[in-house]
Amino acid sequence: MRAVTRIVSSAVLLAALSACGGGHPRGIPSRFDDVDPYAWRQNAPDTYPVHGIDVSRWQGQIDWHRVSGSGVAFAFIKATEGGDVADPLFAHHWQGATAAGIPAGAYHFYYHCRGGAEQALWFLENAPPRAGTLPPVLDIEWTQSRNCPRRPDPETVRAEAQAFLDVVTAAWGKRPVIYTTVDFWTENEMWRLGGYPFWLRSVAGHPQETYGHRHWTFWQYTGTGRVPGIANEVDLNAFAGSEAEWQAWLAAATL
Template identity: 65%
Template sequence: MRPIGRFLAVLTLLAMAGCGGGNGRVAGIPQRFSDIDPYDWRGITPAHHPVHGVDVSRYQGAVDWHRVRGSGVSFAFIKATEGGDYADPLFFQHWAGAAQAGIPRGAYHFYYLCRSAVEQAQWFIANVPAERGTLPPVLDVEWNNTSRTCRSRPDPEVIRSEIETFQRIVGARFGQRPVIYTAVDFWRDNELWKLRGEEFWLRSVAGHPSIKYPGQDWSFWQYTGTGVVPGISGEADLNAFAGSEAAWSAWLARRSL
């Protein structure tokens, strides 16, 4: 969920977006989108999944949510908070814009490994409205090797315990336990498969989750951070839902606030 600095690539993306977005020439992803740095997908690809969405933060800038909806995006996860004292300055703009466009949306929290789960859960609750019909919250847990203030790597048992604390507090407030977003290295290093009863959103930009997270159930898959989506002027994170369109409707009915 962090920005990728590719100046020339972004110029190419902007030109493509200005011409209408996805061009259908990237194998393995839905034709309505494109990718400026595509992976050579083999086997089960993102295109095998019919329901797709985006996640955004301030790094995407202003978003034309009606164009995003028109491109076939079915959901959006929007960054709200980070740690215990940072709120994304574009959260409410994105939150309102997605709602006005009729896109189901949820809020996510980026976990800071140098503050307690209790403090972070309280910060998220203080900054995110509990609105009926929205998607469940998301807890984004990953290594942040570029952080200038926190290079901590707690023991796996500590990390899993803190995750469970955040899940319990935020789940009680919103009436829905958060989805957990993570990346391959963090999932492996901290043995997150030991977390029972949790729902996962998995990042894997070079292979299907069934390969990168063997045996792990998941509901969402982030398959690129360099996507092109009409209405988003910068690099876009693209995500697939695990099931069919009917399964997506059932998931919404079960997991919406």
């Protein structure tokens, strides 16, 4: 029922935009689309030149060559979650992105009912170190799972996250990226985990506004994007810098 409602709402929205003479969401790069756009007024995503996606099984089969042709510059691909779940399309997505020449990185979705080191070993079992790839990613946020409703105190959250990061850093030889959300960042003071690239979700405002002028490397600005080659909605992300800065970051990060 929720999916049907979204489709109807999106159709109404697109019709309204078309009637006003503008069918493309303001602030989104013109090569992409958004079925549920935010009304960007300043510091919009399209002020950044480098954009990418993150995907999992929920995007289904992907035509990666079409994705590459649309201007997608990078892709983060879900490998695992918790201590015993592997994404069934990880290998397919990884092979497709690589074949299409899109720099890719693997990510792990963290569950607060298992220890950080245990989850790191599960991630490494499914996404072992690879040369020439984007750094691995720890996706840590509050889960909505009925099997794991646990919400540890901030000190425990950061300690277990650090345990995960230490194990993965030792194996990969590079520091992972940390992905998180506004509420999780604030409640657990995630900025205390210094020295890591941060990937911040902020779909209703620039990270400078929602994260208090903290440094970020990647910005997830919508979860309802549309990209050629992907039938379903997909997360869209911007890199915090120019094309030249992206190439420099990429060269250093993929050693």
